[in-house]
Amino acid sequence: MSDTTVTSSSTLATDKTSSGKQCHHNPLVSCGDCRLNAICLPISLHIDDIDKLNNIIQRGRPLQKGEYLYRSGDTFQSVYAVRSGTVKAVNITNDGQEQVTGFYLPGEVLGMDGIAQNHYTNSAIALETSAVCEIPFSRLEGLSLQLPTLQRHFFQLMSREITSDQQLITLLSKNSADERITSLLLSISTRNHHRQLSATSFRLPMSRSDMGNYLGLTIETVSRVLSRLQKNNLIAVDKKEIHILDMAGLKKIANVEPDCQ
Amino acid sequence: MSDTTVTSSSTLATDKTSSGKQCHHNPLVSCGDCRLNAICLPISLHIDDIDKLNNIIQRGRPLQKGEYLYRSGDTFQSVYAVRSGTVKAVNITNDGQEQVTGFYLPGEVLGMDGIAQNHYTNSAIALETSAVCEIPFSRLEGLSLQLPTLQRHFFQLMSREITSDQQLITLLSKNSADERITSLLLSISTRNHHRQLSATSFRLPMSRSDMGNYLGLTIETVSRVLSRLQKNNLIAVDKKEIHILDMAGLKKIANVEPDCQ
């Protein structure tokens, strides 16, 4: 039950927090003990195989807010699973503009964009103090050759990135500002719910600017839409704190099936 | 040199065309003889390995214009490489709208969106008479366990889909109608060039409606922008025939580095 299988080579320094499986910032928690293992890369791996996966994973010190996990153009070496906090991925255009392409919450994996060209095409930046598990890709590839289930999972992980990117494409192409904002709120709500957190009360990890950038809107429009949703008693907004007051109403705006998570 | 290694179980019927490696519609051409093998899945596989890949690939009759390759919701079984023609991928929203998420030209692979949930999330529709190679995914997975290079290539292929989706996200989020249209024209130009075709004269395989849908614009806007580009002597348009008259000018509009393909 305790931290027995950790072989990480990372520079473990700050472990002021209580040990054990409670705290996600704790770099000693192995995949087998991590409370995210039901939604993270290890899903439905055998216990022995989880150990093998755990053995190639490196856990470093937490990232501070604003710190880069990697930068666009860096040589690709690893993919990363978020253990705590939130990380955004940012695409840099030819003319220097930044496009947020995704927000990654605990249990979610990022960095797969780097595989194709052996360089990351995005930069990844912590939106708050965040801990990540680093998964060296060459070792993951090797292990995938031995563990068909792991190969399958990683294919599925990449496929999920593709489908979620395509969902965003559809959102940007077809939906109004109200629909985009509402969809983002519901997405975060759903992902929180999957992590056993409240689906109706949460703190947005990103700024208005990041929301707008992600959704193809200006910060003024984001602000106006949030105010409007609040005025119509669909949500309560207090800076980054969101309370969903009318889940059905929001889903109606976002064109989501009422019974759909 | 001839068609020796074909073990396809497909119902080969119409082979009126001349045999050999010239015609892409010819279902008898093996991966080793296909003129697309430098840009398709087999890239840089060993000859023996190309044969192994070739042996799991199925080649059926060509798709007619408008015909579905697969439909959103179908059980996922295969990914497909386009051998000739063009295929579009279409995402269906909850409220029944259609979003074109990609155009797939010869040598390009589609269907990876189905891996995550074991069902395709997109539908794939031929934009003209098109031939495809069907690659049963379970067999590709098995072969990937034996051929590390193939596993690597397929990871890269999925990563490329991710990066191109994210490029589209950026385009939709940040760019004007002129920039979007111009970017699409340049994308098709570049992809044609990679297939040894003209980069400056080509036929658009898709309708104005498909272009607009893909780029988040109405057909009227697409039409107006094309007319404007023509008026400014950047391109010549005759229905679906496009002649690029000022490549540098187009790249300037699309915010692409002048020396960039």
Add this chain to the structure above:
DNA sequence: CGGCCCGTTGAGAACTCTCAATCGCGGTGG
């Protein structure tokens, strides 16, 4: 306390959409 960053709100401008009319082409049928 001043500066700075983030967020909110207002007013006018700009871009794209909507609605509508028209054209050309290909197929069909009288």
Add this chain to the structure above:
DNA sequence: CCACCGCGATTGAGAGTTCTCAACGGGCCG
């Protein structure tokens, strides 16, 4: 053979949503 229809595409005029520019408030920090 030609009229007619349907479809895709073009073009125009007006409407609508979002953007731009601007002012302002509040919290944080030196």
